[in-house]
Amino acid sequence: MRDVDSSESAHEVGSVAESASSLAKMLQILRLFSETEPVWSTAAIIEAMETSRSTGYFYIKTLHDAGLLNAVRNGHYTLGPGIIEMDLQLRLTDPLLLASQGVLEDLVDKIGHSAVLLTAFRDSILCIGECRAPNSPANRFSRGQRRPMFQGAGSKVILAHLPHHRLKAIYARQSEEIENAGLGSTWSVFRKTLGEIKKDGFLLTKGEFNPGVYGVAAPILTDQKTALGSVAVAWDELERRDIDVQRATLAVKQAAATISERLTRNQPA
Template identity: 80%
Template sequence: MLHVLQLFSETEPVWSTAAIIEALDTSRSTGYRYLKTLHEAGLLSAVRNGYYSLGPRIIEMDLQMRLTDPLLLASEGVLEELVDKIGHSALLCTAFRDSVLCVGECRAPQSPANRFRRGQRRPLFQGAISKIILAYLPHHRLKAIYPRQRKEIEDAGLGSTWSEFRATLGKMKKDGYSLTVGEFNPGVYGVAAPILTDQKTSVGSVGVAWDEKERRDVDVEHAVLAVKQAATTISERLLDRQRD
């Protein structure tokens, strides 16, 4: 039933009943039952006869996430401080299935509107903010991910064998950060550091990005230190909350 919600997107915000049933490849009776249940729960809204969009309950749930999500609460003020130090937008992300989801952001003045933002996903193998999460995932998760996405891992330059893959991630863990250039947009630098549990596995990452053409004055070493400190602050706050 929840697969219905995954159909809606920025390019397709409204779906007809017939199109939903066809996309789900289910019977009409099952499709109508799903839509009735989701509509009654507020997860879908009827925009006109036989057509639906995402419903108001999702907005309500998003507010609850903003008010109660431990990762967001632990990052309060940290992203703003990063923007002040680096001069460009800061992002807070977490792993979601085999991808990375942006859960928080602080935009710098005049930041381009098309940059990665809250609610968007990116591949787990591209970009600093994704790769550093990958490097600190538990060993059993990496073992499960590798055979399933071996080609994507090799295409991302992370290694053509399991040993090479582990060695690449080990280097990132030793450094404590990831630095990438041009993996999504030419000339755009990304720096990210992991947010860690008490077991030293990742629950997320924090990072900044800037365009070399726009910001030639950014000191990369300074950016790395600032991002690592931000990640340490968030990690420590999370651990403190767990102890309370």
């Protein structure tokens, strides 16, 4: 009887793993769509996913039925309206966004430049909120855009406050990228570099994305002092000579602390 049970258990585990793999592959279809390639044909999707036609058709139909793909003409698809609906739900319910309401606006009023709200997403940083200052350039970092985990003030302050086990996993996967970013050629140097950022409680950078552009960021922390995200601002030294770096840094730190305090206060008992 135990042998039968063992066999059935192994079969169930295998079925679950196979279903999870299939689901992951289906969801990867959504990653094909981009600003430069917003429309994909059925044939192109199947070719890109390297799957059979029957499986490809099943994936596409499932995503279409869920509203995640939208048919724009015969056999061609764009991302679907269901994503817009989910984005609205995030805007209305995301604790980090809710805790930041009014904070970014006050920060922009204080320093006169745009502010962004960032969070870690996989091995990168994602912008989830922003407040634009008047006459802000249109190409500034915006909601929905990603940047490297190891470049920029907003990214590095999050990295410095991630849990130890997560940092170990990141280093194991991306030690070369970490070294290229100047964060350390060994695990111990990497940890020391992040420790210095963590001790300061903020980070000021210059020219990491564009020459002459300053960036300053501070972490948004849980009550265990791990990072949920960061608040960041940037300005060009030639365009904004009126910016007082110390004043901007203090304002960013205060904004991040306010959001952190709101999140802690609103945690369920």
